[in-house]
Amino acid sequence: MAFHFDPRTILYLLLISQIILLLDVNVFIEIVTVMILIIPFFISKQFKWGLIIAVIYSLQLCMAFIFLPNIHNAVLLYPLSMIANGFRELIPGIIVGIYALKLTHSEEWISLFKKWHFPKYFIVPFSVIFRFFPTLREDYHQIRNAMAFRGIERGPIAFIKHPIQTFEFILIPLLIKASQVAQDLTISALTKGLSMPVRQTSIIQLQLTKTDFVYMLIAFLPIIIYLGEFI
Template identity: 80%
Template sequence: MAFHFDPRTILYLLVVSQLILFLDNSIFIEMLTVIIFIVPFFISKQMKWGLSIVLVYSLQLFVAFFILPVINNAILLYPLSMIANGFRELISGIIVGIYALKLTHSGEWISLFKKWHFPKFFIVPFSVIFRFFPTMRQDYRQIRNAMAFRGIERGPIAFIKQPVQTFEFILIPLLMNASQVAQDLTISALTKGLSISGKQTSIITLHMTKVDFIYMIIALVPIIICIGEFI
């Protein structure tokens, strides 16, 4: 199994990303932060996600520094500026969020919340929401496979040609199934005893490794640089 960080390390990285966003807005600190936060994908052998984030961030930098300065049309300038500048400022937090959803199991989060004595009205909805979207993604794939089996055209071209039919074959089954999925996941969470009062145990044992502690120190480098500039 590929290495992945402890949930506490992920929460720590999320806090650090927001502190860096608050303290400094220079391109050097931003690039250094993004590089530090992208490395965990390669450590965890998630090369596809790591390279995809590098490509997206590189395109944002290219648009921000080479495309936006030569655009005079406001209709193109504002949306491109939002993508290249607005979303780019939030990319470090987005990277941590992707890592949390992609490589951290819901059981680990629930075990952590139990350990920190989070209230039941938070743990149960979190368990349902965390598993809801992956389940809906699987249903979406099954619907697309069923359309392909019946010879129904699918994909972006099909949406352009026949948008009403595409919505009918994809969106309506998803909406009809969404309430049933939410109900099934809620029953599953309650069956596991998440709503029972009193002390609870978990089969998942969380432990911090040396890599967690080392990376927590490395993540502080941009903050140390920012503080050094203020001093």
């Protein structure tokens, strides 16, 4: 299994990303933050996600500092400015969120919440929601495969040509499946005893490694740079 950080490290990185957002740092510190937060994808051999985020962020920088200064049409300026500047500030938090969903198992989060004595009414819904969207995505692919098997046209062109038919063949089955998936996942969580009012244990033992501590120190570097500007 590819290396991944402890869930507590992920929460720490999320905290750092939000502090950077609140401090409204300059572009240099923002770039340093994004570069530091992208590194876990490459450490965990998730090169695809790392490259995708790096390309999107690079395009946002190019749009903000190369294209936007030359645009004087307000109709284009405002939406492009939102993409290049507004959404760009959210990139650090989005990176950590993607990493948490892709490379941290729900069992690890549940084990952490049990260790921190989170209430049952938080753990059970979290367990359901964390598994809901990946399961629903698999069902969506199965629906698309079933459409292809029956010779039903699919894809963006099919949506443009037959929007009502596309909604009928995809959206309605997906909504029905979503209700069933939510019910099944809730039953699964309750069957595992997550709602029992007793002390619970977990087979997954969380442990912070040297790599976690070293990376926590590295992730704090943008804040040190920011504070250094006032010294």
